[in-house]
Amino acid sequence: MKVLTRQLISVWTLVLLLPLGETLSTQAQQPDTSVRRSVFLPVDSSAARSEGGEITVADSLPAVPKLSEEEIRKLYGAKQYGRAAAAYERLLEETAEPDASLLYNLGCCYYKSGEVASSILMFERAHRLAPDDRDIRANLEMARLKTIDKITDNESIAAKLWRQVCYALSLKMLVVLGILSFLLLLGNVLLFLLGGNRTLRRGGFYAAWVGLFLAILFNLAAYNRKADFQDDSYCIMMAAQANVKSSPDEDGTTLFELHEGTRVKITGEAIGDWYPIELADGKEGWLPAAVLTRINAPVSQVDYCS
Structure with missing residues (x-):
């Protein structure tokens, strides 16, 4: 029985460590390229004016030709923010599933053009796709400073802490950890049932409760992230x-x-x-x-x- 217990523990350790090691190794070797920084970081509120005065959407073209991102960057470099925004709008209309980078860049153009509401909308949409991106969060907060209404968030401390837990890791990592925690639960239930002595069975009992807690925590966090992403209210x-x-x-x-x-x-x-x-x-x-x-x-x- 003791030999069988040791074998179960060894197999269970390999089952837990190998998937987690492969996941962490893959994430370490492959940088996150979901958000490409191709234009201007960050939005500088002092740059909302050009040498000739305040930039408005009046410099947008009546008919906007299709431009490459490099050509749009040149428009932005020439402080033709309205034209750059119109070019990004055309790209956006032709893109079935825009990424956070495109929405972010369009939000920057709107911000420089003085269109506060439109810039916040684009930054919010970019933040929805890339909630861990610090540049998007910083520019969203900067754009909000331009609004007239300063509204205090009355969200409870517990709700804020829970949100921080939910967004501390990526959604993919939450799912992986949820699965591993469930496997941890099952493995320790087996250890509790088949343990060769009282010490092992007691350890399996308490470890099973830890696995249950972690499985619930990570799965609830992943569910909350998915619900936030789908929320259209x-x-x-x-x-x-x-x-x-x-x-x-x-x-x-x-x-x-x-x-x-x-x-x-x-x-x-x-x-x-x-x-x-x-x-x-x-x-x-x-x-x-x-x-x-x-x-x-x-x-x-x-x-x-x-």
């Missing part, structure tokens, strides 16, 4: 200004004003052309669908909430 306020009403009607009481670039959450079904919304600080009300654009939405389609 968050929108960006695109209109320069809109009144949040107490009811889904223009005649409703105005509760407060919102301005472009503010992030809101749709909390229910639309009534007519109005959506119930909630801000990060807990304020609620109704906004017309025409002033909201979903963060998680097909970029090739009309993004207005409808």
